[in-house]
Amino acid sequence: MVRIASWNINSIKAHIANALTWLRAAKPDVVLLQEIKVTDDAFPRLEIEDLGYNVAVVGQKTYNGVAILSKHPLTTELKALPGGEGDSHARYIEGIVEVPRSSGTGHETVRVASIYLPNGNPANSDKFPYKLAWMERLRARAQELLALEEVLVLGGDYNVCPTDADVYDPEGWRGDALCRPESRGRFRSLLHLGYTDAIRALHAEPRLYTFWDYQAGCWQRDEGLRIDHLLLSPQAADRLQASGIDREPRGADKPSDHTPVWCELAV
């Protein structure tokens, strides 16, 4: 079994204590982080390595930044989403993890990507077409990767609520870049390629959220959005044993505004 989680940490420096507490408690094998908001050299590598993780970082000052943590051997494959000439945002890292088989014979190759998809708001600004173009680049990479027929997890902050069931107030959010039909359509196109949403595959209950705004008591009112996703290749979906959203870190002191989403794959 391999447990793979994704978490938008909203600054690894501001939330390192919460991150270490959660890593010790949840013991994920692989963690995909977004919005680390630090350059590579400022990433708190030693504290995380002390917990037994290998670390791969694509950092950036102040904004964005993604990372992969892995208890198993980790090789970085890509440090940017292809096709982005002139795009300097640190929003994509892809790696390969060699997971020891439970049988004790050899390793299973698991490919993962940590994705921080552009927010796209305001939807009437040039940020929205940037988001949509980024999603089209992601679809191209996702299609390419399917041909490899690997156990693959594309996880991260997609900044897309796939359906009205993933938003506490669908009418209020109708025009937002996270809910606009252009965003949802491009997210659906990823599923149509053959990817499986690890949460929706196993859960039908309402109020499955991964993000609650800091403002207006959204957390206390459970007014959230499901925008962090784990998309599984068919080879990964065949191995899906469990998935969930761990709400505990969102209730901690000085939390990130997102909470981790995770899945377990048989290996």
Added chain:
DNA sequence: ATGGTCGCCGAGCGA
């Protein structure tokens, strides 16, 4: 209540 909260960094932007 024409606001509300964070993190960046040291003013206003991004979320």
